[in-house]
Amino acid sequence: MTFVLRRGVLSAVMLLTLAACQRGGDAEAAAARPAPKQTTEHRVPSELGEMRVTEIVSGLEHPWSVALLPNGEFLVTERPGRLRRVSKDGAISAPIANVPPVWAKGQGGLLDVVLAPDFATSKHIYLSYAEPGPDGSAGTAVSIATLGDTALTEVKRIYEQQPKLVGPNHFGSRIAFDGKGHMFITQGERQQRMASQELDKLQGKLVRLNLDGSVPADNPYVGRNDARPEIWSYGHRNMQSLATDPRTGTLWEAEHGPRGGDEINLPQAGKNYGWPIITNGIDYSGLKIAEAEGKEKPGLESPYHVWEVSPALSGMAFYTGHAGSSWNDSLFLGALADSSLIRLSLDGDKIVKEERLLKSLGWRVRDVRVSADGKVYVLTDEEEGKLLRLDPPAAK
Template sequence: MIVVFEHLFHYLIVLLAGLTATTAMADSGVETLAKDLEHPWGMAFLAEGEVLVTERPGRLLYLDLETGQRAQVSGVPAVDAQGQGGLLDIELHPDFSDNRQVYLTWAGACGDGNATHLGRGRLTDDNQLADFETLFVATPCVESTKHFGSRISFDGAGHVLFTTGDRGERDRAQDLEDHNGAVIRLHDDGSIPATNPFVGQANAEAAIYSYGHRNPQGAARHPETGALWIHEHGPRGGDEINLPAAGENFGWPETTYGREYWGPEIAPSEKPGTIQPIHVWTPSIAPSGMAFHNGDLYVGALAKVHLARLRLDGQEVVSEERLLEDRGWRIRAVESGPDGNLYLLTDQANGRLVRVNP
């Protein structure tokens, strides 16, 4: 009997050690680098171990991930931090090492309401955004606290693109005299390119690149093709991944795979003259943030609290895996870092910056 108990005890020790090792391996690829971030929204790496992070209430933070140093960057524009609004995305100019230009989007007060703004400033050595200027305001201004977009991307040809939401008033996305519900394309100084699809067209805003978007909160450049991929929130179901193209209509609200929140159909899922998404989530995961990493596409989920890994064959999503579901994190931003790891921001009053090795 004693021998039996000895063998049983030895087996339990081995089993527990194995479980502990499994847990350690599961956690070894996930590391929280910073806490106490108030609803962080976007991030941009200055170098390996140095990152700028936006907080929706209106702060821009410099974080040194090696030393733990944290400093607030001054010179940030005033924001209208209501509902979904506030300080939103951040992106470095492609020639940042030479010009030190940092681009921001934010919800700012204007007229009788607010709008998605794009601006830039020069980052100084003492953590200031010097000479900050507003480059563009997505008009008309709307009295709303919803659907501002917005993610920023550079195309490598001197253009900056950023996304705007429909502001919770869906018909704006089909109105070419309205910047809301669109992808906006500008020169990096905020001027409008002569090659934009609606330049010179009556009853259309020349800054619009594509339209019919509901609320795009993810944007990433494909590492091989250079094509811009975005995703956008659907209503009840119908979150989409789209590839914006010049002058094209992506359908919202005349076509959608989602439904009204109270159940009825909004519109058919297809309509001639509109572009179909390359991927749809129903039910909604509430996507935010996206990044290409080691050949896969990673998307954060706010409602379904996970990190989605999408395996691709060209432009086709062939499989999808859900990571970090057990963490309960509303994932707001996803970036591929200069060290070869993924970085996430969690959308919480006590948000985190997390490093992930998938």
């Protein structure tokens, strides 16, 4: 008996020590960090000439999204649930307080961060994240908050995916604005494939809301008892890319296929984009998707652009309005599995060429943003994730 008691005490001590180490590790991960003493730069070849890649900061834990602040600083989300400021020279703040609780398992966690269209006066930001629910369930959610120096205030959830489901994957999620007082929110079907076809569920749907989270009166399913009024389009799989073309106001969306079949859509009101009934991919097992009827079907929207081999798309940004730049009129997309930044050359809405950048560095690209002065900012999805600045090759 004495041996058992001592063994129990020893076990308890070991558990307490482990917990203390874990808390210490969490505290270390959450601590503020000074700017790096030396900037790391890479000279990387591209089809248009050599480009300069500058590491602004490293050591971010699976960063998911970056927002460019007007003062030249950055807001960065880390998937475990931290929102940080990063200075121009790479100093990392302690986590900003009052971020909503997140379900940080599998692909869940703190996801997108975007500045409100009136951020200059309101200081409002939007966050998307996996929100915990009852009995181990979770779902995509969006909150609006006022950004302070060290904390968020007036935090309010304005969107909640229903129903919440059990499972670790396919939360989306990106946020974009149309310049007309509306916001769009992408999400995944939570690996419940046919949920994306069911209009009484929000999984696998592109959602359109007013900026305060209310439902626009002209949404396509307003007034129907059998459909959620938030829905703009449906039949989507796992959307992690969304942007509005500043030249035309057209909304572009990209999503993960299964094994093959990543795609771009230009989603329109009430349209069905087919998943899982039509797809250019197969199951990860190598077998045909059980519900799939082919690559196209009357009444369902085929992809605007498709990759038969999945680069695993995440993040999207237009590069326009820079007539003197070699990258003008491009669309950038992050690629996780391909470890690259994809640049699509555009002629209007037509995709005329594809180039894959950063391949030689071998980093998973999670997000991409373009600044007003024509620089491209990239987040890498790693345990020691980086924020990069890309300077385009000199125009010829």
